[in-house]
Amino acid sequence: MGTVRAVGDTARRLMGRAPPVTRQLGTGASRRPRSLSAGGSSHTAGVTVPGGERALCVSARSGLCWSCRAALSRAELFCPSCTSLQPPDHTKDYFQVLGCDKSFNVDIQELQKKYRNLQRLLHPDHFSQKSQNERDLSEKQSSLVNKAYGTLLSPLSRGLYLLSQHGITLEDGSDGVVDAQFLFEILEISEKLTEINGDAEIEEIGNVVQAKCEKLTEEVRNAFQQGNLKEVKILLAKMKYFSNIQNQVKKKILP
Ligand code: ZN
Numbered sequence: 001m002g003t004v005r006a007v008g009d010t011a012r013r014l015m016g017r018a019p020p021v022t023r024q025l026g027t028g029a030s031r032r033p034r035s036l037s038a039g040g041s042s043h044t045a046g047v048t049v050p051g052g053e054r055a056l057c058v059s060a061r062s063g064l065c066w067s068c069r070a071a072l073s074r075a076e077l078f079c080p081s082c083t084s085l086q087p088p089d090h091t092k093d094y095f096q097v098l099g100c101d102k103s104f105n106v107d108i109q110e111l112q113k114k115y116r117n118l119q120r121l122l123h124p125d126h127f128s129q130k131s132q133n134e135r136d137l138s139e140k141q142s143s144l145v146n147k148a149y150g151t152l153l154s155p156l157s158r159g160l161y162l163l164s165q166h167g168i169t170l171e172d173g174s175d176g177v178v179d180a181q182f183l184f185e186i187l188e189i190s191e192k193l194t195e196i197n198g199d200a201e202i203e204e205i206g207n208v209v210q211a212k213c214e215k216l217t218e219e220v221r222n223a224f225q226q227g228n229l230k231e232v233k234i235l236l237a238k239m240k241y242f243s244n245i246q247n248q249v250k251k252k253i254l255p
Contacts, residue, residue: 066133075099077121077141085127085137094148094161104162104224106152115149155217156243159224159236166229170237177237186241193248206249209242216242 063072065079066087074092078085088097095102098114122142127135152158160170170177193205216239223231 077118085122085130085134085141087137088140088144093165094151097144097148098152100152102162104155104159104221106158108153111149111152115145118145155213155220156236156239159220159232159239162224163229163232163236168229168233170233170240177234178241182238182241186245189245190248193245193252197252199253202249202252206246206253209245209249213239213242213246 063074064070065072065082065084067084068079068082070079070081072079072086074089076086093102095106098111098118100106100111100114119142122138122145124135124138127138130138150157151161163170189205189209193202196202196205216235220232220235220239223229223235
């Protein structure tokens with residue numbers, strides 16, 4: 001009754017601004033799930049390209065170098081004949097941008113290695129003597145690489161991204177996704193956090209929440225492997241609550 005509503009309200013505050021989404025699971029589940037192994041949804045044509053980049057992206061799509069018109073493979077960042085940097089390929093997903101396997105189970109060390117390598121190749125120093133066009137392209141490529149890396153690095157955003165690749169999103173305020181018992185648990189931790197002030201106690205909560213996130217990450221990994229996207233969505237919703245508590249913990253430790 002009143003208590004459940006209160007929990008819902010607190011949960012909403014923790015999750016962000018949006019109103020409760022009650023039919024969310026239904027909507028997500030009613031979508032036709034795409035094959036987990038296909039990974040091809042973003043290869044298809046008709047990908048939206050932000051305005052202004054249209055002209056530059058034409059050459060990427062047609063597979064010709066914008067500068068010397070040599071034929072290019074999709075994977076190439078630099079033209080093999082004239083060495084010009086090529087425009088971002090917006091048909092690539094973030095895993096392809098970084099050259100990693102499309103999986104929740106991505107090797108983080110490999111991800112970091114690929115990221116550093118790309119940032120080295122795209123470093124502004126290499127483009128200071130180049131044309132304005134190429135300097136612009138290096139900025140665009142670099143920001144795409146940063147965005148891809150930032151998204152794939154943390155289990156929560158990586159999971160949400162993979163889920164969105166299957167047409168399922170997790171809106172803010174999705175307390176309809178998780179059960180009441182879980183919301184009580186979150187409420188309890190959240191209340192405890194507002195009551196305490198000692199660094200040791202705050203850290204203790206931080207450690208508990210960290211452990212919960214690690215366990216959830218393992219569960220998300222399994223659910224993705226089993227192709228159980230409905231379960232993935234529930235687990236990621238829970239992880240999002242804990243992630244918000246982690247942010248509160250950080251704020252309390254570093255005022
Ligand atoms: Zn070229």
